[in-house]
Amino acid sequence: MSAPLLDVEGLSVHFGLFQAVKGASFALDRGETLGLVGESGAGKSTLARAIMRLVQAQGRLRFDGQDLLALAPARLRALRRDFQMVFQSPLGSLNPRLSVRAAVSEPLELFEPDLDRQARARKVAEMLERVGLQAGVAARYPHEFSGGQCQRIAIARAMIARPKLLVCDEPVSSLDVSIQGQIVNLLKELQEDTHMAMLFISHNLAVVRQISHRILVMQQGEIVESGECHRLLSSPQHPYTQRLLLAVPQMP
Amino acid sequence: MHPALRIDNFSVRFERGDSSTMAVREVSLQVEAGECVALVGESGSGKTQLFMAAFGLASSQARVEGSVRYFGEELLHAPQAVLNRVRGAGIAMVFQDPMNALTPHLSIGAQLIEVLAVHGGAPREAARSAALAMLERVGVDEPARRMRQYPHELSGGQRQRVLIAMGLLGAPKLLVADEPTTALDVHVQAQVLELLQRLRQETKLALIFISHDLAVVAGVADRIMVMYAGRIVESAASGALLRSPRHPYSAALIRCMPSMRSPVAARMATLPGYPPRAGDLIAGCAFAPRCPKAQARCVSERPPLIADARGSIACHFPEAP
Numbered sequence: 001m002s003a004p005l006l007d008v009e010g011l012s013v014h015f016g017l018f019q020a021v022k023g024a025s026f027a028l029d030r031g032e033t034l035g036l037v038g039e040s041g042a043g044k045s046t047l048a049r050a051i052m053r054l055v056q057a058q059g060r061l062r063f064d065g066q067d068l069l070a071l072a073p074a075r076l077r078a079l080r081r082d083f084q085m086v087f088q089s090p091l092g093s094l095n096p097r098l099s100v101r102a103a104v105s106e107p108l109e110l111f112e113p114d115l116d117r118q119a120r121a122r123k124v125a126e127m128l129e130r131v132g133l134q135a136g137v138a139a140r141y142p143h144e145f146s147g148g149q150c151q152r153i154a155i156a157r158a159m160i161a162r163p164k165l166l167v168c169d170e171p172v173s174s175l176d177v178s179i180q181g182q183i184v185n186l187l188k189e190l191q192e193d194t195h196m197a198m199l200f201i202s203h204n205l206a207v208v209r210q211i212s213h214r215i216l217v218m219q220q221g222e223i224v225e226s227g228e229c230h231r232l233l234s235s236p237q238h239p240y241t242q243r244l245l246l247a248v249p250q251m252p
Numbered sequence: 253m254h255p256a257l258r259i260d261n262f263s264v265r266f267e268r269g270d271s272s273t274m275a276v277r278e279v280s281l282q283v284e285a286g287e288c289v290a291l292v293g294e295s296g297s298g299k300t301q302l303f304m305a306a307f308g309l310a311s312s313q314a315r316v317e318g319s320v321r322y323f324g325e326e327l328l329h330a331p332q333a334v335l336n337r338v339r340g341a342g343i344a345m346v347f348q349d350p351m352n353a354l355t356p357h358l359s360i361g362a363q364l365i366e367v368l369a370v371h372g373g374a375p376r377e378a379a380r381s382a383a384l385a386m387l388e389r390v391g392v393d394e395p396a397r398r399m400r401q402y403p404h405e406l407s408g409g410q411r412q413r414v415l416i417a418m419g420l421l422g423a424p425k426l427l428v429a430d431e432p433t434t435a436l437d438v439h440v441q442a443q444v445l446e447l448l449q450r451l452r453q454e455t456k457l458a459l460i461f462i463s464h465d466l467a468v469v470a471g472v473a474d475r476i477m478v479m480y481a482g483r484i485v486e487s488a489a490s491g492a493l494l495r496s497p498r499h500p501y502s503a504a505l506i507r508c509m510p511s512m513r514s515p516v517a518a519r520m521a522t523l524p525g526y527p528p529r530a531g532d533l534i535a536g537c538a539f540a541p542r543c544p545k546a547q548a549r550c551v552s553e554r555p556p557l558i559a560d561a562r563g564s565i566a567c568h569f570p571e572a573p
Binding site for chain 1: 294295296407408409436438439442464467468470471504506508509511512513518520522524526
């Protein structure tokens with residue numbers, strides 16, 4: 001058994017007196033998708049941002065054998081290519097003044113500065129094709145695209161440096177139902193290609209169960225239940241998980 | 253008795269310079285008092301523009317045609333005084349984004365009292381207690397404290413309830429709720445839906461529910477109308493439409509809905525492609541390029557919307573009901 005890619009133990013985040021994440025502990029293996037569910041305000045996004053080192057956290061956070069909380073800033077910056085994030089608002093997470101080509105090639109300029117222009121352009125074109133966009137879109141700007149297409153661009157930008165971990169914070173919540181499946185399928189395919197690990201945050205349990213191997217349930221900053229996806233959804237143990245499942249709207 | 257809202261042959265066109273874009277095409281619909289009709293479709297299908305234009309809220313470039321009658325009274329091209337009387341007091345709209353629909357620099361109380369001042373001219377103390385009672389009614393906890401707070405101090409769910417309270421303060425007979433629960437998590441969503449159902453029963457409120465989420469719609473609507481590229485393509489009673497859709501687009505939307513019961517497959521069902529842009533010229537059926545059943549006729553000849561006992565359908569090759 002190799003060590004998990006991400007090993008979180010007793011991770012806490014404080015905002016002043018308010019504790020948004022209370023001693024979260026879990027592990028995430030390579031090639032695995034972990035769903036993170038709970039109400040808004042439960043601390044899901046804060047936990048994700050703590051893992052991304054976007055907010056200060058206490059506890060233990062080991063990623064690929066390194067202690068992320070103790071890493072010197074320069075080392076952390078270099079390691080960032082290995083853990084990337086996709087956000088809820090596809091348009092809001094793209095710089096409106098960068099063309100698609102510029103947005104997607106930026107991580108390469110940062111993490112693979114030795115690459116020449118031609119090689120970089122080739123990688124960008126390949127990546128755009130991989131996420132289902134035609135090469136012709138590269139010269140266009142985010143506002144020219146629909147939400148689903150913007151999310152594909154954001155995924156291309158996150159994936160181009162081949163991260164080992166992709167954190168997705170409500171990646172399909174703002175998209176049409178007809179487009180949500182396209183994005184979930186794309187993330188699954190990318191995982192099969194690259195064997196990356198995923199932390200998939202959503203309040204939509206019906207979507208989470210389509211992509212997750214295991215699920216964490218979070219309530220008021222605490223992880224109250226975790227388990228294998230099917231087991232957890234078919235026989236939830238914690239009263240909060242049970243209530244969450246009852247609130248899911250059902251088709252007739 | 254007139255229906256609460258009756259829209260006939262309604263079209264909305266936007267004109268910019270010499271280009272013209274059809275956002276809504278020949279839509280007819282009717283909602284009775286106490287009834288809930290859901291309008292379902294993807295972003296850009298014209299759901300929101302339909303009602304914005306119907307109530308005179310669309311931009312000045314919008315050109316409207318047809319008829320929009322509120323309890324028999326024509327609103328299209330009606331004088332501003334008529335629109336002002338009807339909007340807010342008779343018709344209320346609740347918008348999707350609870351953060352942007354409230355004014356950030358006014359307290360919740362001030363914004364609610366303003367509604368009453370505009371529509372009722374009620375004395376300040378009476379307006380205050382009416383606002384307080386309405387907050388309580390829509391399930392806002394600690395209403396007295398909320399009145400003093402500002403929008404940013406409230407959660408998304410609380411803000412959405414404040415917006416619903418604001419819409420209801422004028423005691424409307426028709427409420428258009430535009431994706432009122434899309435920004436909310438499942439718990440709060442269930443509470444908001446329950447509130448809307450209660451209001452229909454208690455006040456005979458006519459409710460138009462705009463959403464892209466069929467599972468949400470399934471629980472609230474009596475009838476569902478499916479909109480694609482500015483047109484109604486199918487309508488029927490909720491149960492019938494969800495169980496046995498006739499239009500391939502309705503069927504595809506239902507297939508794409510992940511449910512808690514459907515088996516987990518290697519890939520989720522998807523609807524390939526994207527809807528046409530509003531400016532595209534379409535000779536035949538707008539859905540044909542994405543339709544698994546499309547034939548040559550679908551591309552060249554637009555299927556008319558045909559009404560029958562079950563509802564209405566616009567498709568050359570519909571599923572048998």
